[in-house]
Amino acid sequence: MAKYIGLMSGTSMDGVDAVLCEISPCECTTLAAHSVAYSGELLGALNSLCSEGPDELNSVGIADRLVAETFAQATLGLLEKTSLSPCEITAIGSHGQTVRHHPNRDVLSAYFAASSIRGFTCQIGDPNTIAALTGINVIADFRRKDIALGGQGAPLVPAFHNAVFASEQHYRALVNIGGIANISILYPKCEQLPPQGFDIGPGNTLMDQWINLHLNHAFDNNGAWAKKGHPDQGLLQQLMLDEYFHLPAPKSSGREYFNIDWLSNTLADRFECSAHLLDKETENNLAPEDVQATLLALTGSTIANEIQRHVPIKNNHNQISEVITCGGGALNNTLMSYISEALEGYHVSDSHTLGIHPQQVEGAAFAWLAYAYINDIPGNVPAVTGASKPAVLGALYKSA
Incomplete structure (x- = not known):
């Protein structure tokens, strides 16, 4: 070779x-x-x-x-x-x-x-x-x-994923969680169908930028800071209203769209001015680690939603579909636990399962x-x- x-x-x-x-x-x-x-x-x-x-x-x-x-x-x-x-x-x-x-x-x-x-x-x-x-x-x-x-x-990446990772019988969703999260939906080889795929939305980029802003860390190692906070459901729902999440494929995105400015626009009603983004705690007790936990939930929820929308839990032979993650986000145990809990019924693992480091x-x-x-x-x-x-x-x- x-x-x-x-x-x-x-x-x-x-x-x-x-x-x-x-x-x-x-x-x-x-x-x-x-x-x-x-x-x-x-x-x-x-x-x-x-x-x-x-x-x-x-x-x-x-x-x-x-x-x-x-x-x-x-x-x-x-x-x-x-x-x-x-x-x-x-x-x-x-x-x-x-x-x-x-x-x-x-x-x-x-x-x-x-x-x-x-x-x-x-x-x-x-x-x-x-x-x-x-x-x-x-x-x-x-x-x-x-x-x-x-x-x-x-x-x-879907062409590569399909050529190398498609299963003979199982549905597989390959989810790369880099700065942006993208998905490849691989049909069983026996169905002879081309893969689907698109950029889901933010993977690590918002979490990275937020922790860098507050703690001067490049990333949230293993989701430890997010784990200290509590997701704010109101903020999460507001973030998920963004039109990008509701666009049909084909679609792609990047840091030009999902960035601190995008987040700040949604937080505007919770902070009086941008300087308060650095405050330890906001007037409504939404601490920075709560925002981080909410951003982790945003990544996990949008990934889970797209998998549930596009990938059946089982195929016609009652074989459970596989969700395989890769990228830096696959090494974040807090994020992976969130995704696994949201995708009850699927087999969730990372690409070590396929013999390759995430x-x-x-x-x-x-x-x-x-x-x-x-x-x-x-x-x-x-x-x-x-x-x-x-x-x-x-x-x-x-x-x-």
């Missing part, structure tokens, strides 16, 4: 994951992984670039190179860890770092009339730099072909998308993204 490396940094921006895979037409096996964190300077710039601000073009140009250097560093660390040379790797599949995702033309411009606005997505991390620094051919720019074909450009699944997906590019296999699923047709995704950037 050929060896590929998948490079991934998601909406949580908690680092770059490099995943080494062996891939054949029927199998994708993860062999090793290595992670590298962004520098504080670069992470701050990336967070700023997710929203409009000054000096954007220069900052994007610089960040494009620095992200690529970080991706290359993760690759070289993985090669050193596995004692492999660049010539033993067929190709790198690089997702890049998303800084903007607006496939629905939901932006304003000082230069263009509304009729001229086009949907777009922007992932940075110059693949030429990655190829030059690693000596390995790079496949990148996976999302824009799908958008050119009228699709959302996301999620792209934090390696998305990296493996982009290794597989590189394999798909080289072997002329469509990487999108029109039923998922809304594209007009299946397409081979990505472009080749040669090392020499």
